[in-house]
Amino acid sequence: MRNLTIGDLKLALRDLLDERAEELRLSATGRLYEPRLRARQKEIEALPEAAGTQAPLARELSEADVRHDGIGAAIFFLCKAVEAHPSLAPEVKAAAAGAQQAFVPRLDVLRAPYADEASAALDNRPELTRLKAELKAVATPGGGSLHEWVKAFVSAGDEIDKLLRRRATLLATGENAAATGPLRGAVVGLLGRFREALRDEIQEEGSRLPADHEARLFAYVDKLNA
Incomplete structure (x- = not known):
């Protein structure tokens, strides 16, 4: 609390x-x-x-959460689309399926509390490194690869963590704290x-x-x- x-x-x-x-x-x-x-x-x-x-950093946290959840939803639906496409290579489909399960297994993880999203980003960073080659094999609209999208998703979770830490400090030292x-x-x-x-x-x-x-x-x- x-x-x-x-x-x-x-x-x-x-x-x-x-x-x-x-x-x-x-x-x-x-x-x-x-x-x-x-x-x-x-x-x-x-x-x-x-x-x-x-309510310290409420606006900043809301904006960071919108970015985090938007990127996460894009990853989820892109991976599902790749899996469903009948003409794509099996290894590309497998890469998309693995990425979706690793980073956005269900859409409801994007409705989790801020602290849970920040914790997930910390847990997911090793997976970002481990799955780098597979993620780069999946192209994304506008150029680039799924690796860039997932990297941005994890970074958005890290930003939420930073804001939560700042808010905790402000709650302890703000002008109303005394x-x-x-x-x-x-x-x-x-x-x-x-x-x-x-x-x-x-x-x-x-x-x-x-x-x-x-x-x-x-x-x-x-x-x-x-």
Whole structure:
């Protein structure tokens, strides 16, 4: 939850304590942590409105994500087209199939949270080197080869990683940090402890809580943190 701003936490607590209050109270852990979370919610709600509006690098991250996802989709559909073409050489089809499975196995990987896309770029860089010859065997519209497209895709993921690192620094050192940093840190820590304790309760032998209880409670928190 390191990417959550104070504004994100305000929204997250409203969702958890208002929209999901009944679900929260299904667990002993939820009933234990509810008063503590509500106390922190009051502190956040009392902050001046401007204190919660800071969203460092949101535009830059959105633009980087659009580029990453656009290139990824182009790779996916080009590879599928090459595989389907009846007149292309088998080795070219095999190269396209291998590239698609290695870098964009499914379109839904392009809808993953920023952090997951950045992590995938790190994992994919060795594959870019290993499959260089195969990627160069697949031509792309406008000249060049699939290697250039995949290289740009991995670089776009690297750029997301750089922006996430910068955002984490800004959250810790920005102009609102002096006023909201300690409270933000306390709430993030409280939510983290609550989540860990809830996970333990769900995994206890004989627990009647559904397996996806944690995921449902924290769905909005996870979306904000993406």
